[in-house]
Amino acid sequence: MCGIVGYIGNREAQSILISGLSKLEYRGYDSAGISVYNGKALQTAKKKGRLAVLEEQLQSNPLNGHIGIGHTRWATHGKPSDENAHPHSDNDHQFSIIHNGIIENYLSLKEELVAKGHVFKSETDTEVIAHLIQSLYEGDMEQAVQRAVKKMKGAYALVVLSKSEPDKLIAVRLASPLIVGVGQGENFIGSDIPAILEYTRNVYILNDGEMAVLTRNDVQLKDVEGNSISREIYHVDWDIVTAEKDGYDHFMLKEIHEQPKGYRDTMGSRIQSDQHKVDLKELTLSKQQIESIDRIHIVACGTAYHAGLVGKQVLESMTRIPVEVDVASEYRYRNPIITNNTLVIIVSQSGETADTLAALREAKSQGATILAITNVVGSSVTREADQVLITWAGPEIAVASTKAYTTQLITFYLLGCHFAEVLETKDEQFIAEVVSALQVLPEQVEMILSQAEDIKRYAEHIAQHDHVFFLGRGLDFAVAQEASLKLKEISYIHSEAYAAGELKHGTLALIEEGTPVVAIATQEDLFDKTVSNIQEVVARGADVLGLSTVGDEELVKSVNQLLFIPKTLPFLTPALSIIPLQLLSYYAAMARGTDVDKPRNLAKSVTVE
Numbered sequence: 322m323c324g325i326v327g328y329i330g331n332r333e334a335q336s337i338l339i340s341g342l343s344k345l346e347y348r349g350y351d352s353a354g355i356s357v358y359n360g361k362a363l364q365t366a367k368k369k370g371r372l373a374v375l376e377e378q379l380q381s382n383p384l385n386g387h388i389g390i391g392h393t394r395w396a397t398h399g400k401p402s403d404e405n406a407h408p409h410s411d412n413d414h415q416f417s418i419i420h421n422g423i424i425e426n427y428l429s430l431k432e433e434l435v436a437k438g439h440v441f442k443s444e445t446d447t448e449v450i451a452h453l454i455q456s457l458y459e460g461d462m463e464q465a466v467q468r469a470v471k472k473m474k475g476a477y478a479l480v481v482l483s484k485s486e487p488d489k490l491i492a493v494r495l496a497s498p499l500i501v502g503v504g505q506g507e508n509f510i511g512s513d514i515p516a517i518l519e520y521t522r523n524v525y526i527l528n529d530g531e532m533a534v535l536t537r538n539d540v541q542l543k544d545v546e547g548n549s550i551s552r553e554i555y556h557v558d559w560d561i562v563t564a565e566k567d568g569y570d571h572f573m574l575k576e577i578h579e580q581p582k583g584y585r586d587t588m589g590s591r592i593q594s595d596q597h598k599v600d601l602k603e604l605t606l607s608k609q610q611i612e613s614i615d616r617i618h619i620v621a622c623g624t625a626y627h628a629g630l631v632g633k634q635v636l637e638s639m640t641r642i643p644v645e646v647d648v649a650s651e652y653r654y655r656n657p658i659i660t661n662n663t664l665v666i667i668v669s670q671s672g673e674t675a676d677t678l679a680a681l682r683e684a685k686s687q688g689a690t691i692l693a694i695t696n697v698v699g700s701s702v703t704r705e706a707d708q709v710l711i712t713w714a715g716p717e718i719a720v721a722s723t724k725a726y727t728t729q730l731i732t733f734y735l736l737g738c739h740f741a742e743v744l745e746t747k748d749e750q751f752i753a754e755v756v757s758a759l760q761v762l763p764e765q766v767e768m769i770l771s772q773a774e775d776i777k778r779y780a781e782h783i784a785q786h787d788h789v790f791f792l793g794r795g796l797d798f799a800v801a802q803e804a805s806l807k808l809k810e811i812s813y814i815h816s817e818a819y820a821a822g823e824l825k826h827g828t829l830a831l832i833e834e835g836t837p838v839v840a841i842a843t844q845e846d847l848f849d850k851t852v853s854n855i856q857e858v859v860a861r862g863a864d865v866l867g868l869s870t871v872g873d874e875e876l877v878k879s880v881n882q883l884l885f886i887p888k889t890l891p892f893l894t895p896a897l898s899i900i901p902l903q904l905l906s907y908y909a910a911m912a913r914g915t916d917v918d919k920p921r922n923l924a925k926s927v928t929v930e
């Protein structure tokens with residue numbers, strides 16, 4: 322979603338802003354712009370389309386100056402256009418601002434400002450903020466911003482530049498991420514760490530309701546009343562190279578190949594190999610607290626929700642505690658039954674998804690204990706949850722989530738083992754078996770990745786079709802849903818995931834000669850049933866790619882092509898079976914020539930409701 326960069330120092334701001342924005346391209350955007358103060362006035366350049374379009378314009382008309390702000394916009398209010406792109410300004414070009422989030426009361430604010438003579442150029446909610454700050458300015462920019470945010474309702478990460486006080490940048494946040502990078506004789510603002518990592522590893526992470534005042538040599542953190550806040554600097558210890566492509570054609574392919582490492586890092590010291598046990602040291606839930614949990618809600622969006630579907634089956638089978646899984650945007654409005662004994666597991670790669678955060682807050686306000694499974698240390702979700710389990714997937718750049726999903730699965734397995742041990746719902750031997758099977762998963766993933774060429778061939782075949790079906794039962798159905806989302810989002814091929822036994826209740830009507838069907842059949846206890854369902858589509862002419870575990874040769878007779886994953890415990894198969902299906906989507910998208918890492922209309926971090 323939208324990206325923010327700000328710079329104040331002695332270097333030319335333009336190149337730092339553009340380079341920072343390029344590091345945020347993965348978030349998804351449809352226009353880009355920068356404002357730089359040139360010693361006399363604020364100059365702004367903004368263009369619809371990719372950053373390259375803006376860069377082309379800047380080549381012939383550079384903006385010179387040592388302080389500036391930059392933004393990539395993902396349209397919410399108003400279509401993607403030059404006018405609607407950020408930065409926005411007031412009628413006197415006194416302030417230039419960039420904003421992530423949504424101002425919910427922008428229409429009433431706009432009406433008041435129009436009545437006072439303000440003239441608007443764009444359809445955005447953001448332009449209202451620029452006019453509002455100007456109307457409240459009485460010689461002190463900090464106070465004007467404080468007054469403005471008190472009038473604004475909604476979510477914002479906001480950065481303000483003014484020609485009246487051109488020696489400072491002001492940043493303020495509510496429910497939209499913002500960080501400050503601390504340099505020497507220069508300081509930075511970013512909506513995400515990669516934006517500034519080339520220049521500094523020392524950052525302050527702003528919390529809701531906090532503002533930062535940046536000058537060349539100083540950063541002051543305050544609340545919106547102006548009271549000083551002290552905060553420790555967070556030192557970023559991962560490298561920019563891990564956030565770059567490293568020789569792969571796309572971030573997505575790189576991230577698919579990073580999964581063995583993600584599995585190993587996520588298990589890491591949480592597995593005590595010598596004792597074949599799981600030790601989740603970071604969880605501070607006592608035995609008594611775990612015993613008091615009488616229901617679990619897993620809440621997430623998109624791919625993280627699909628990880629939750631697997632998590633449900635894992636936790637229920639390991640603990641016998643009833644688990645419900647909800648899409649976050651539905652959960653908060655369905656009046657869920659929450660008590661003090663409810664554990665709500667929030668799953669989010671970014672830890673910043675607006676719907677997920679809102680669900681977290683709703684559950685917390687009703688007394689639930691919140692356990693977050695997230696990939697971003699210091700994200701909003703980690704700060705608001707009671708308990709946090711980090712998935713050590715490393716930065717995920719491609720919009721389509723791969724390694725975040727699989728490390729979420731690993732985390733659910735670890736959590737299941739931990740709870741089962743505390744609750745004594747599974748014996749030591751069973752847990753030891755799971756732990757041993759978990760430990761060989763990374764090598765098994767490597768084996769699957771080495772079969773990429775076979776998968777590519779089938780992907781090129783399905784890329785010629787407009788509709789694909791994914792079938793499975795039990796855990797295979799959960800994987801089918803994730804595989805189907807992956808294919809849709811990056812190849813734009815329409816696909817549906819169906820519980821294999823449900824097909825005959827309507828969807829079978831859509832199967833005709835040559836319809837591609839991917840049938841996942843890895844669950845021993847459901848195998849025969851799934852094979853019967855496969856026969857039903859084969860009989861209607863479907864072209865079936867089967868996916869099964871080594872040894873399930875029975876399927877060979879029923880399908881056109883067959884892929885195998887190595888043998889593992891039945892409930893661990895999702896951590897293997899999704900791998901060839903991620904590659905399938907990737908190669909289908911390649912065959913169709915789509916923008917794999919930045920699919921149309923999508924954003925990496927969805928910070929609006």
Ligand code: F6R
Binds near residue numbers: 722
């Ligand atoms: C799909 C995808 C999205 C995200 C969803 C939640 O590949 O990436 O469906 O899973 O937007 O995002 P997080 O996990 O950051 O809360």
